[in-house]
Amino acid sequence: MTTNDLTPTPGQTIGPFFGYFNAAENVHLPFENGQHLVPASDERAIQLTGTVYDGAGDPIPDAMLEIWQADENGNIPTQDGSLIRDPFVFTGWGRATTDNVGTYRFTTVEPGPTEDGKAPFIHVVVFARGLLNKLHTRAYIPDTEGLENDPTIAALGDRAETVIAKRDGKRLILDIHIQGDNETVFFQFPGMTYPKP
Amino acid sequence: MPEQNTARLDPQATTDPQETIDAEIAQIQTDYRASVEADASKEETQPRLNYPPYRSSLLRHPTKDLHHTDPETIELHSPAFGHRDVHILESDLTIQHNGEPIGERIKVRGKVIDGNGRPVRNQLIEIWQANAAGRYIHKRDQHPAPIDPNFSGVGRAITGEDGSYEFTTIKPAPYPWKNHHNAWRPAHIHFSLFGTDFTQRMITQMYFPGDPLFSLDPIYQGITDQKARDRLVATYDHSVTSHEWNTGYTFDIVLTGSQRTWMEDEDHDH
Numbered sequence: 001m002t003t004n005d006l007t008p009t010p011g012q013t014i015g016p017f018f019g020y021f022n023a024a025e026n027v028h029l030p031f032e033n034g035q036h037l038v039p040a041s042d043e044r045a046i047q048l049t050g051t052v053y054d055g056a057g058d059p060i061p062d063a064m065l066e067i068w069q070a071d072e073n074g075n076i077p078t079q080d081g082s083l084i085r086d087p088f089v090f091t092g093w094g095r096a097t098t099d100n101v102g103t104y105r106f107t108t109v110e111p112g113p114t115e116d117g118k119a120p121f122i123h124v125v126v127f128a129r130g131l132l133n134k135l136h137t138r139a140y141i142p143d144t145e146g147l148e149n150d151p152t153i154a155a156l157g158d159r160a161e162t163v164i165a166k167r168d169g170k171r172l173i174l175d176i177h178i179q180g181d182n183e184t185v186f187f188q189f190p191g192m193t194y195p196k197p
Numbered sequence: 198m199p200e201q202n203t204a205r206l207d208p209q210a211t212t213d214p215q216e217t218i219d220a221e222i223a224q225i226q227t228d229y230r231a232s233v234e235a236d237a238s239k240e241e242t243q244p245r246l247n248y249p250p251y252r253s254s255l256l257r258h259p260t261k262d263l264h265h266t267d268p269e270t271i272e273l274h275s276p277a278f279g280h281r282d283v284h285i286l287e288s289d290l291t292i293q294h295n296g297e298p299i300g301e302r303i304k305v306r307g308k309v310i311d312g313n314g315r316p317v318r319n320q321l322i323e324i325w326q327a328n329a330a331g332r333y334i335h336k337r338d339q340h341p342a343p344i345d346p347n348f349s350g351v352g353r354a355i356t357g358e359d360g361s362y363e364f365t366t367i368k369p370a371p372y373p374w375k376n377h378h379n380a381w382r383p384a385h386i387h388f389s390l391f392g393t394d395f396t397q398r399m400i401t402q403m404y405f406p407g408d409p410l411f412s413l414d415p416i417y418q419g420i421t422d423q424k425a426r427d428r429l430v431a432t433y434d435h436s437v438t439s440h441e442w443n444t445g446y447t448f449d450i451v452l453t454g455s456q457r458t459w460m461e462d463e464d465h466d467h
Contacts, residue, residue: 006312009428010243010420012402013251015387016334018325018350018373028351029323029389055256062337066285068395076274083282083321083353093276106337114270123272125398132244134399152266156291159261171465178257188263189396191312191453195241195421197228 004148008191011133016062018127019097029064033085035096037067037108042087044072047171048106048122048139052098054130055179059102063128065134065176067106067139074112074120084144101177110172121163126186133194135186140164159185170176211252213377221250222418223288229421242425250415252376253328268396273457275395278321278355288354290366298348300329300367302443305403305431308360311392312454316360323389324364326350331372331384340372365443371410376438383410390450397452404430405446 006085019028038045048067052060069092070076085091096104113120121138140147140163147153153160165172167179176184188194225248232239246258291298306325309317327333327350330342334349350369354362369384385402392398404417411417411426420426428451437445 004302005428006310006314006451007242007425008312009399009401010425011399012244012387012419012429013416014400015402015416016337017327017335018387019335029325050201055258055260058256060257066398068271070271076271078274078277080277080279080281082276082278089278111271118269121269127400128257129259130251130255132246132248132251132254132258132416135259136396154268156264173367179260183259183261185261186259186263188265189268189453190456192396193241193243193452194263195243195245196247197225197232197245 013129013132014064014127016129018064030095030097031083035094035104035106036085037092037094037106039087040107042109044109045107045170046110048108048165048174049171050104050148050173050175051102052104052126052128052176053074053102053178053180054068057180059098060128060178061098061100061102063098063102063104063126063131064095065098065104065127066093066125067108067122068093068125069108069122070111070114070120071110072109074114076114092132112143113146117149119144119147119153124176126178131178135178136189137176137184137186138163139172142167156185211375211377215377215379218250218377218380218415219413222412222415225250225421226418228375233422241287241386241420241422244419245421248415248419251419254419262436268456272396273394273455275320275391275397277319277395278391279319280355283321283353283355288352288362288364290348290350290352290364290456294347294348298328298367299427300345300348302365303368304363304365304437304439304443304445305448306361306363306434306437306445307448307450309356309390309452310359310360311397311452315393315420315455315459316356316358317390317392317452318356318358318360320355320356320391320393321389322362323355324352324366324386326366326386327369327372329367329370331370333372342370342372362386368405368444370409376415381410381413383408383414388448388450390452391451393455394457397455399452402429403448406430406433
């Protein structure tokens with residue numbers, strides 16, 4: 001059977017019931033060690049954490065975030081095994097749900113840049129009940145060579161700070177505001193459409 | 198939108214009757230049709246993020262313009278999944294427990310392709326759904342319909358070389374939710390998909406043909422264009438059925454186009 005209609009299939013909200021992780025049944029969207037791309041004991045380990053907020057400034061307790069990133073040397077991971085993790089293999093992808101107070105946490109490594117002259121970042125995709133389609137953003141690593149001159153960061157002007165994580169020891173902190181005064185910059189890549197009436 | 202319609206941010210808004218929601222949906226639909234008739238380039242193919250009849254979208258959509266940018270190298274790739282990650286039996290949701298789940302056994306089969314028609318091979322598909330009584334296994338689902346001890350409603354598969362997938366499951370039922378008074382979702386299966394580029398990542402819902410709840414549902418109607426909505430409705434396909442065993446549907450999924458420069462060996466079908 002051939003698909004002749006090449007217009008992309010519409011997205012829909014993830015809804016509220018995407019996963020009640022139950023250790024006896026590791027089959028829901030959240031999965032064991034989904035948020036741990038490396039074990040916390042790994043000497044390279046850092047935490048990427050923050051809170052997801054709605055337009056009233058209230059935390060969103062039913063969001064799901066995924067990250068995708070290069071390793072510490074800027075190499076693109078090509079290994080499978082994200083869903084059943086080998087602690088010695090870095091697959092570059094993780095999934096976390098927000099907790100009761102809207103906080104997400106990933107244990108990962110600080111990525112290296114994948115392009116000369118560009119700043120390193122962790123790609124973040126956001127899903128939530130109430131959010132009718134996915135949203136893409138980036139968590140740029142603070143204090144890195146390249147951040148000052150990065151063309152994307154420069155193009156964002158004052159809003160760039162919404163996508164640059166803040167460092168606190170081994171933690172990188174980036175809150176995500178879906179709406180509001182501090183609204184996070186979300187990215188639209190070629191081929192994506194987000195209709196606005 | 199009429200201003201006097203409802204106190205939309207008030208929890209009391211959940212007491213709005215279906216008629217209030219219907220009127221809001223109809224108004225948006227009328228405005229949309231007029232705008233497309235005036236200018237065909239206004240045709241919409243994706244859901245609106247700000248769709249007031251879906252009350253939860255009000256505070257959960259960005260109000261600033263999204264920033265157009267080209268993907269960087271990492272975004273032109275996707276995580277790799279394989280049979281290390283997903284066992285072949287995980288695509289059969291009817292054999293996860295000791296007994297047979299209750300309900301209409303169905304197969305859902307289809308292909309995942311990108312916007313250039315290229316099959317998305319060896320990629321992860323996840324589904325989740327309510328059971329035949331309209332109940333999810335979830336701590337927040339308090340709908341007093343029975344949980345089926347033989348049905349979890351969650352499955353995974355890895356697409357084949359031609360982008361194909363197949364799930365065996367139970368047809369889900371509609372279920373009530375609290376968007377407004379006496380709100381019911383059309384029966385649906387949630388799909389989670391990856392492409393070859395991480396920018397193609399998507400989550401959607403597959404519906405069943407002819408569902409009488411379509412016109413009442415502010416999530417389905419959040420896609421304002423009928424042609425676009427139709428892309429989420431599976432097709433009943435008798436060739437997917439099995440004698441005295443299951444009925445069947447097909448549901449093909451098109452991701453956005455890959456922005457990657459493809460090498461010959463990565464693209465041996467073309």
